[in-house]
Amino acid sequence: MREHGGNLDVAQQRFGGAGEDWIDLSTGINRVPYPLVDVEPRQWNALPSRSEIESLHAAARQAYATDAPIVAMGGAQAAIQLLPRLAPWGQACILAPTYNEYAAVLSVAGWDVSEVSDLAALAGADIAVVVNPNNPDGRRHDRNELLALLPRVGRLVIDESFADAVPDISLASEAGRPGLLILRSFGKFYGLAGLRLGFALGCEPDIVALAAMTGPWPVSGAAIAIGRRAMLDHDWAKATASRLEDDCVRLDAEARVQGWTLVGGTPLFRLYDVGDALAAQEKLARAQIWSRVFQQKPGWLRLGLPGSETEWSRLSAVLSV
Numbered sequence: 001m002r003e004h005g006g007n008l009d010v011a012q013q014r015f016g017g018a019g020e021d022w023i024d025l026s027t028g029i030n031r032v033p034y035p036l037v038d039v040e041p042r043q044w045n046a047l048p049s050r051s052e053i054e055s056l057h058a059a060a061r062q063a064y065a066t067d068a069p070i071v072a073m074g075g076a077q078a079a080i081q082l083l084p085r086l087a088p089w090g091q092a093c094i095l096a097p098t099y100n101e102y103a104a105v106l107s108v109a110g111w112d113v114s115e116v117s118d119l120a121a122l123a124g125a126d127i128a129v130v131v132n133p134n135n136p137d138g139r140r141h142d143r144n145e146l147l148a149l150l151p152r153v154g155r156l157v158i159d160e161s162f163a164d165a166v167p168d169i170s171l172a173s174e175a176g177r178p179g180l181l182i183l184r185s186f187g188k189f190y191g192l193a194g195l196r197l198g199f200a201l202g203c204e205p206d207i208v209a210l211a212a213m214t215g216p217w218p219v220s221g222a223a224i225a226i227g228r229r230a231m232l233d234h235d236w237a238k239a240t241a242s243r244l245e246d247d248c249v250r251l252d253a254e255a256r257v258q259g260w261t262l263v264g265g266t267p268l269f270r271l272y273d274v275g276d277a278l279a280a281q282e283k284l285a286r287a288q289i290w291s292r293v294f295q296q297k298p299g300w301l302r303l304g305l306p307g308s309e310t311e312w313s314r315l316s317a318v319l320s321v
Contacts, residue, residue, distance in 0.1 A: 002100050005292040005302070006193075010144040015285045023311050024304075025284075026292040028162060028269040030240065031307030033191025034230040043221030051190060056224045056231075060199050063231040064184065065167070068175035072219045072227075075162050076185040076198040077101065082213050083127065084109030087155060090126030094208075095119065097296070098131045099159065119145055126154035132169060133162050136271050136294065136302050138191065138264035140169055147171070150179050155206075157181045161198075164189035165241040165267035166314035175201035188268055189240070190230050198225045244268065247305045250312070252321055260301070269304045289317035 005026035006021060024058050057070050080101050092106045096115035106127070107113045109118040119141065122128040128149060133140045149156055160182055162168045172290075175182045181202040187193030197219055200210050211218075219227075230236070244267035251270050252262055260272040274280040280301050284291050292302040306312045 003295065008290055010283055011290040014193055015288065017288045021288050023289045023306065023314060025306065026290045027304055028266065029188050029193045029304065030191035030268060031305065031311065034236060037226055037229050039222045039225050043225050046221065048217055048224055052224050056228045059228040059231040064170065064172040064201065066172040066175055066201060066312045068172065068201045069202045069204045070199055071207050071211045071214065073200060073214055074196045074219060075187060076159065076183045079183050079198065079200045079210065080105055082210060083157065084111055085213060086209060087126060090154065091123035092127040093122045095122060099135045102129045119149065123152040124147055125158060128153040129157045131159040133166065133266045135162060138266045140273065143171060145168065147174065150177060154177050155181060157183065159183045159187055161185035162266040162268055165244050172201055176203055178203045181206055186227055186304040192226065195223050195226060197227045208231050241267065244305065251303065251305055254316060258319055263300065269302055271300060271302045273299045274301045275299055284318055287314065289315060289318060
């Protein structure tokens with residue numbers, strides 16, 4: 001297993017406590033999730049029908065403001081696992097630092113993988129990967145600059161797993177263009193990562209190929225029922241985006257008091273230079289608040305946003321010590 005947030009078992013092994021004692025801020029998952037809805041028994045005990053899957057696709061197209069071909073998958077990670085099979089072996093180029101699964105998955109599949117620090121250096125790659133907004137530093141990229149890469153690469157993969165709260169940066173509306181593949185995560189913004197739901201949007205040949213690889217039942221009946229209802233609830237999405245924006249301001253203010261420097265972030269997480277990230281992580285962990293550190297960046301600490309006022313109070317209390 002590569003280094004990721006959400007590794008609460010590691011926190012418990014080192015610092016004790018039961019899972020319910022911890023506030024897990026090591027991920028970018030919304031801690032005020034979409035309210036769970038009743039799922040009909042048949043959605044647990046019957047195979048999802050094609051019409052049900054298509055109804056989920058229709059809801060996703062509406063949420064992402066696109067009419068492009070789309071396929072539901074078991075999270076954005078499921079699409080990442082299949083990327084090497086979309087094209088013959090070749091050169092993959094990744095805008096880094098970013099989510100570490102891209103380089104790992106492509107390398108294991110035999111691709112020649114390189115990481116670069118600016119968009120222009122992606123030119124010439126058979127697969128070029130950009131996470132927008134980026135994880136972990138929240139770096140954002142201009143739509144036109146990304147589209148300008150299309151004729152210069154074999155396939156441009158844009159990971160928009162953290163774009164739900166900032167929809168203006170999304171290229172989902174352009175996903176029908178040849179060579180452009182957009183990946184979306186449902187679980188992060190809607191706070192239901194355990195549902196394992198995500199989407200790939202792209203030109204028809206790519207989506208047909210991905211659909212064939214995922215098989216006839218790519219997601220569960222429960223994921224269809226919950227995901228469809230959530231993605232059609234535009235009022236909830238708008239209110240949540242607004243709340244997250246306010247909460248970012250609140251968390252950044254707490255960090256400034258500590259002397260931490262904001263490196264970047266998205267509406268679902270913030271990244272700070274804290275000097276000694278391991279020491280800061282341990283301080284929080286002794287109060288059973290888990291955070292994310294990075295081996296290659298010893299000063300970086302990433303925090304998700306607390307959910308309830310109780311969580312905010314616990315975080316403020318430990319930071320004030």
